[in-house]
């Protein structure tokens with residue numbers, strides 16, 4: 249098995265799905281000749297040619313709209329939006345078409361497309377390159393939203409996303425692209441959508457996170473353990489539809505829940521998770537659900553990023569608040 | 574009218590100062606000596622400041638940065654035709670235009686170093702902030718110019734964007750609004766031949782970008798983007814039209830991005846060295862220098878003095894930016910709303926306690 253980072257794992261998944269299924273095509277800005285600004289699509293243009301790896305003009309609404317059309321007519325497009333911060337011209341296409349095409353045609357036309365986008369802060373990037381706006385997509389019925397946390401997960405989840413019959417927004421944490429390397433198998437490896445992953449067992453508190461938050465949660469766990477606290481960690485990985493029952497059953501055992509997300513607090517996914525826990529595990533709760541999130545402000549420029557971005561210390565503080573309630 | 578004589582649909586491009594600095598006298602615009610010198614010095618300063626930014630990035634002292642090298646005339650020439658009170662709406666690769674408008678260089682460095690204080694500008698500057706989402710600033714330019722027209726002012730808006738931006742909906746919608754509202758706006762497309770790796774010819778099937786104006790009911794003109802005189806002349810004409818209430822103009826400045834897209838990019842992945850060499854023989858600064866020398870406005874001695882002076886200024890501005898205080902936690906919250914909502918104030922208080930002690934970027 250080859251050891252690789254997340255960029256390479258995503259590249260491998262794309263390559264293998266394109267080999268397996270001729271209807272899979274890639275499109276987006278700079279995905280072809282250049283191989284993508286993060287090199288995610290490197291080598292695909294050379295391997296599959298310009299009919300299947302399409303360098304598009306600079307227009308997000310048309311990238312997604314065209315992908316919708318392709319998907320309605322038998323292709324399986326994997327579109328890249330260069331950064332999540334630039335997806336908004338395409339928001340109408342997601343909300344008004346991709347999400348409801350199946351419903352509006354009573355199942356006659358469907359949109360089996362994937363739209364990939366790097367996202368998230370913690371890399372000291374330029375303006376608009378650091379937002380974490382997954383919630384505004386999760387809110388729309390009919391869209392699936394997936395976030396991988398590791399290279400292996402990325403391969404399995406992207407493969408499942410490409411094969412999924414419905415539109416999937418596949419958000420790639422920029423910070424995790426090259427952070428970690430692990431063994432990733434060549435050939436068939438699929439991680440089903442809609443199921444959380446238990447990263448570690450614990451008995452005192454359930455920490456819920458996804459994507460780039462997991463390595464940070466991991467660091468927090470190391471110091472919590474030294475203090476005799478035993479956290480259970482869940483990687484939600486599919487944010488819509490989310491596997492709330494895994495959270496509820498974990499919290500029923502641990503009695504406490506801490507949700508960590510880098511998005512702002514107000515109406516972030518932590519709010520929904522908290523509501524579900526309240527509905528499903530109220531009598532097991534020994535403390536209110538704690539949310540460790542960014543404040544409700546615009547992501548600061550790099551010199552102020554540490555005021556915003558989640559640190560292991562803040563996760564530890566959150567867990568301790570839950571423990572000492 | 575230059576826009577009639579140089580119709581992009583007939584494949585014509587306005588050029589006044591050729592690559593060797595020879596001027597077409599029939600078309601030469603009348604520009605005062607002081608203004609010519611100011612333009613030249615600004616182009617030289619732009620190049621030195623720009624090269625410095627790239628070096629600072631390589632040394633880890635500045636964040637990702639989009640170099641302007643090669644586009645100095647394209648940036649400075651149009652802005653030279655503006656008067657006080659005219660607005661400048663820019664994208665993110667317009668260092669020369671900003672310096673010409675008097676934006677302090679150290680503020681710009683501070684911004685690219687990742688400090689919001691770099692966006693603080695004193696006085697009445699008639700300038701928007703950068704617009705990183707490509708093309709998104711065009712409708713703003715229309716709105717700003719609408720307000721001028723509404724108040725019966727004689728000011729205009731100069732709006733910069735790249736060739737890639739012409740593919741975005743906002744470009745088409747913005748031009749269409751400007752055409753129907755006949756607002757005083759000049760759309761200045763810096764066609765530097767690439768949008769990251771995408772060559773201009775794959776961006777649109779149309780032979781020129783200038784001709785896109787026709788579809789919106791106004792004039793467009795393609796101009797040699799490394800020829801400051803041509804850029805000035807075309808913009809001056811467009812500005813005059815706009816001031817008279819005759820609506821917008823689209824100017825395509827045909828130039829070349831000599832550097833990488835940003836410091837995170839490697840242009841050798843998608844373009845050939847021969848191409849860069851071709852353009853380097855068409856440098857906007859050296860041909861303008863020849864022009865000034867022929868007019869006896871410039872010489873070797875002045876060149877040496879100014880490049881030393883500019884380099885010194887750049888070092889001083891870097892020092893100013895680098896010694897500027899890092900942002901405080903409160904700064905990140907302060908400008909979210911005019912009045913901070915109670916809930917946000919509570920979050921700020923909470924963050925003061927929750928953040929680890931050492932936290933500055």
Ligand SMILES: Cc1ncc(C[n+]2csc(CCOP(=O)(O)OP(=O)(O)O)c2C)c(N)n1
Pocket residue numbers: 277306308330331334666705706707708734735736737738739765767768769830834
């Ligand atoms: C809406 C949007 N999509 C994608 C990007 C990423 N991006 C930044 S600059 C750029 C190319 C812009 O090309 P052009 O308009 O020609 O300007 P240039 O960079 O050449 O000055 C791209 C794709 C972005 N900033 N905004």
